[in-house]
Amino acid sequence: MGEERYRERASRFEGATAWTLDLSGGPVGPVLPDGCMDLLWIGGRLLVAGPDTRAMTPSVPATGRCAGLRFAPGTAPALLGVPAHELRDRRVELADLWAPDRVRLLADRVAGAPDAAAALEALALGAAARASAPDPLMRYVAERLGAGLTVAETARRAGIGARQLHRRSLAAFGYGPKTLARVLRLRRALALARSGVPYAEAAVRSGCTDQAHLAREMRALTGTTLTAHLGR
Incomplete structure (x- = not known):
């Protein structure tokens, strides 16, 4: 996908990459396996992309923007509180992993933020302060x-x-x-x-x-x- 549609930068969360994608430029191509897991903001929802073993074509709205925080291999499971193999080749609602009331609060914060990627970083940093450290x-x-x-x-x-x-x-x-x-x-x-x-x-x-x-x-x-x- 073109640089004008997709942008990424190093995250304040150690080892992670924050990214944004403009969905108004047409269909999104497949995402290739990279050993990583992502926290996603798509269509007003907080999702988690598990580790892939094959190329995955994302299901995204036709317009607007989405954002994500891509965690280095081995980093996300401790933060999310779930073994990575349970999310292999899956996209799940964050509310399926954390308390729904908590996720609704977090979703409202991301929705109201001027920079969704930065809001995801703040979410992850706050969760990491309460989670165990990665292996x-x-x-x-x-x-x-x-x-x-x-x-x-x-x-x-x-x-x-x-x-x-x-x-x-x-x-x-x-x-x-x-x-x-x-x-x-x-x-x-x-x-x-x-x-x-x-x-x-x-x-x-x-x-x-x-x-x-x-x-x-x-x-x-x-x-x-x-x-x-x-x-x-």
């Missing part, structure tokens, strides 16, 4: 996998066994570390390709075996091709 080991795992380390090497450096890593990854990320590694690898490849790096080079630099491997991962995780996605 620091899983933050480390996400950072290492995002940097291209293998799951085995990440587990070794984290000092954690494979079975425990998988269990804690489900709670923190919504899926196991191998799936998160695949998602983050694809994100690295897409970033390289967008910057003009040839597909074959982007594949190898991101951690794929070759361009054919990247093409298979792109199709499996997004349902489309690199050329079709980047040309959208």
